[in-house]
Structure formats: structure tokens, C-alpha cells
Amino acid sequence: MPEETKEFWRWSEKVWRDESIDWRGSRAITAGIDVGSVSSQAVILADGRLYAYHSTRTGSNSPDSARKALNGAMAGADMSQEDIRYVVGTGYGRVNVPFANRAITEIACHARGANYMVGPSVKTILDMGGQDCKVIRCDEKGKVQNFIMNDKCAAGTGRGMEVIADALGVPIEDIGRRSFEIDEEPPPVSNVCTVFAKSEATGLLKAGWSVNRVLASYCAAMAERVSSLIERMSVEPDFFITGGIAKNEGVVRRIERIIGIEAVRLPADTVLDPQIAGALGAALFAHALLKKEQKASAQA
Amino acid sequence: MIANYGYQDGSGEYYITIDTDRCIECEGRWCVGACPQSLFVIEADDYDDEVATIAEGARKKLKEKCAACKPAGGHESLPCIDACRPGAISHSW
Numbered sequence: 495m496p497e498e499t500k501e502f503w504r505w506s507e508k509v510w511r512d513e514s515i516d517w518r519g520s521r522a523i524t525a526g527i528d529v530g531s532v533s534s535q536a537v538i539l540a541d542g543r544l545y546a547y548h549s550t551r552t553g554s555n556s557p558d559s560a561r562k563a564l565n566g567a568m569a570g571a572d573m574s575q576e577d578i579r580y581v582v583g584t585g586y587g588r589v590n591v592p593f594a595n596r597a598i599t600e601i602a603c604h605a606r607g608a609n610y611m612v613g614p615s616v617k618t619i620l621d622m623g624g625q626d627c628k629v630i631r632c633d634e635k636g637k638v639q640n641f642i643m644n645d646k647c648a649a650g651t652g653r654g655m656e657v658i659a660d661a662l663g664v665p666i667e668d669i670g671r672r673s674f675e676i677d678e679e680p681p682p683v684s685n686v687c688t689v690f691a692k693s694e695a696t697g698l699l700k701a702g703w704s705v706n707r708v709l710a711s712y713c714a715a716m717a718e719r720v721s722s723l724i725e726r727m728s729v730e731p732d733f734f735i736t737g738g739i740a741k742n743e744g745v746v747r748r749i750e751r752i753i754g755i756e757a758v759r760l761p762a763d764t765v766l767d768p769q770i771a772g773a774l775g776a777a778l779f780a781h782a783l784l785k786k787e788q789k790a791s792a793q794a
Numbered sequence: 795m796i797a798n799y800g801y802q803d804g805s806g807e808y809y810i811t812i813d814t815d816r817c818i819e820c821e822g823r824w825c826v827g828a829c830p831q832s833l834f835v836i837e838a839d840d841y842d843d844e845v846a847t848i849a850e851g852a853r854k855k856l857k858e859k860c861a862a863c864k865p866a867g868g869h870e871s872l873p874c875i876d877a878c879r880p881g882a883i884s885h886s887w
């Protein structure tokens with residue numbers, strides 16, 4: 495029997511649905527789909543209320559990833575695509591969501607999604623995506639006021655973290671915790687570039703570093719890199735982190751240390767997940783745009 | 795909205811900032827014709843306002859794209875900034 499290859503980078507995919515809602519009784523079913531470079535999410539709203547979501551890995555083609563994410567969110571609800579009245583696509587693959595009524599940038603969608611998750615107090619959002627990161631300032635309605643992105647390379651992003659997980663053989667979800675199981679904080683690795691990360695990590699292990707120390711050093715380097723982007727914008731609290739890396743405390747706590755501001759954490763019992771912020775924002779845009787269309791046709 | 799397009803790398807920070815609130819009322823769209831590299835594109839933003847953005851394919855190459863306007867010996871002015879009468883454009887380098 496062939497030996498199973500363990501994929502340490504593989505984060506758990508997620509499906510959630512609010513069983514207390516009967517979507518058939520809703521007047522407006524809308525969806526947001528975020529096709530990122532590493533992960534894709536779909537969020538479905540029933541009359542503007544969160545009904546279901548699905549988070550999955552992006553495949554080699556954006557339209558298929560979008561369909562897979564949406565099918566996952568609809569699964570088990572006896573819902574089909576025809577039941578969804580308005581779809582907004584976002585993320586790097588947003589223009590490749592064939593069934594979307596409109597594409598909206600992930601900047602506007604993350605701001606809107608964060609505003610829904612945290613409330614009007616959220617003013618600064620750091621989105622740490624699969625292959626880029628962005629800092630967004632928004633008003634109390636979640637409308638973007640100022641943004642900056644750094645999309646030159648995958649350093650300090652989800653993809654970079656996956657490479658490290660694989661190189662060190664540590665499940666990605668354990669990286670944050672293990673990066674604090676060290677005697678003292680090591681200096682950040684000199685190079686967070688994904689291309690060199692693997693060889694640098696292997697080099698440090700050969701030099702006698704423990705796996706946890708390498709993880710700490712890598713998390714610190716990532717935190718340092720994104721912090722310089724955050725500081726360029728100046729942070730106004732509340733500060734919230736979206737995207738997959740928001741779940742990596744090893745990076746989050748080191749960012750907080752550098753910028754001297756704590757990020758808002760969602761309550762432990764929440765059904766929300768910072769990784770769906772973009773798709774959630776897209777679904778909220780879809781709801782507002784559908785209402786606008788309905789109002790316009792009622793007036794016509 | 796203040797939109798910052800660009801990146802930082804080992805050699806420095808390369809951002810073009812556009813205050814898109816000023817674009818909403820702009821009648822001339824002067825940036826589009828002024829830039830020899832055609833970096834400025836007028837598009838509807840996410841809130842349906844027609845504003846200037848930096849062409850998607852150029853956002854990771856600003857250092858190279860703007861090099862001719864910024865000779866090593868220094869520069870006194872830039873075509874884009876001079877052309878934009880509402881004063882919406884600035885560069886970080």
C-alpha cells in the first residue's frame with residue numbers, strides 16, 4: 495500500500511449553516527464569493543442575515559473554485575444557484591466568477607465584512623491574504639477611506655506560511671502555538687521571501703536551531719514585514735485582522751507587540767471566521783445592490 | 795478615498811497616492827494624457843464614482859515605469875503631478 499504523504503500546509507476547510515433559518519421564507523438570497531490565490535470562500539445571506547458559508551482551497555481555475563465554494567455553502571440546504579438573486583465576486587479571481595452580477599475589489603469587501611463582524615468601531619483592517627497583504631482604513635459604515643497594498647511578493651502571506659509548514663513538517667494550525675514554545679525570542683529570519691524560506695529554514699535546523707525557534711523566527715519576520723506597511727498608514731483602533739493568517743497567533747501577537755496596539759478578537763463562541771470577511775463583505779454588497787435594483791424597478 | 799498603489803522592496807518604497815475624492819469632480823482627467831507610460835486609468839470604483847486608478851499591470855513595476863520621469867540626478871517636477879490641477883497625486887519616492 496502506498497504510504498500516505500502528509501500535507502502539513504493543509505488548513506481545515508470549513509462549512510457552516512444557520513439551521514434556524516428557513517431560506518425559503520426569505521425574499522432576498524444573495525451571495526458573495528471571494529476567489530483568493532490560496533483559498534476561496536462563499537457566503538450566503540438570507541434577507542441580509544448570515545445564512546451559510548464555505549471556505550475551501552482555490553484550485554487551478556477561478557471559475558471552478560468559485561463554483562466549488564458556492565456549492566459547498568449550498569450543500570445540504572436544498573438550494574440551487576437559481577435561488578440566489580444577486581452574486582458579487584471579489585478577490586484576485588473576482589473577474590473570473592462567471593455567474594457574478596458584479597465584481598467588487600477585496601479592499602471594499604474586507605472593510606464591509608470587518609464592519610459586520612466587529613461593528614462600527616472598526617477603523618483599521620489588516621488583510622493578510624494568500625499572496626498579498628493590505629491595510630485598509632474605513633469609516634463607521636465600513637466604507638473605505640484609505641488603503642495600501644503590498645502585492646510585490648508572497649512574503650508575509652498565507653502562501654509563505656504554507657511553505658514553512660511543509661518545510662518543517664509542522665501542521666499549519668500548530669505554527670502559532672509552537673512559535674511561543676521557546677526559551678527566548680530569536681531574531682527574525684533575514685529573508686521572508688517564499689522562494690528562499692525553505693532553504694533558510696533547513697539551514698537554521700542544520701545549524702542546531704529547534705523547529706519551534708525557526709517557527710518563531712519566521713513568524714517574527716512576517717510580523718515585522720507587515721508592520722512596516724501598517725505603520726505607513728498609522729493605525730486607528732479598533733484594529734482587526736482578516737484573512738487566514740488572522741488565525742495564526744504567532745504572527746498576530748508579534749504584530750501587536752511591534753505596533754503597540756491589540757487586534758480585536760472575535761468571541762470564542764462566534765460562528766464568524768476572519769477568513770470569510772471578503773466573501774461576507776461581497777454578500778453584503780450583493781444584498782444592498784439587489785435592494786437598489788428592486789427599488790429602481792418598483793419605481794419604473 | 796486615499797488610494798496607495800505600489801509596493802516596498804529591498805531598495806525602497808514605491809507608492810503613487812491618489813486622493814480619489816478629488817477625481818469625482820475633476821473635469822479634465824489630465825493625468826491620463828500626461829503620463830508617458832499610460833499609468834492612469836479612469837474607472838468606476840466600488841462605490842460607483844469615476845476616479846483615477848493605476849493600471850493593474852503596472853502596480854508592481856512603478857520604480858521601472860516612472861524611471862524616465864525621475865532621472866538619477868533628481869527631478870524638479872513630474873508630468874502627472876503637474877497636470878493634475880486638483881492636486882490629487884503624490885509619489886512616495
Ligand code: SF4
Nearest residue numbers: 817820824825846878
Ligand atoms: S487629473 Fe487628478 S483629479 Fe483628475 S482624474 Fe486625474 S488624478 Fe484625478
Ligand code: SF4
Nearest residue numbers: 829831860863873874
Ligand atoms: S512619474 Fe511619469 S511615468 Fe510615473 S506616473 Fe508620473 S507621469 Fe507617469
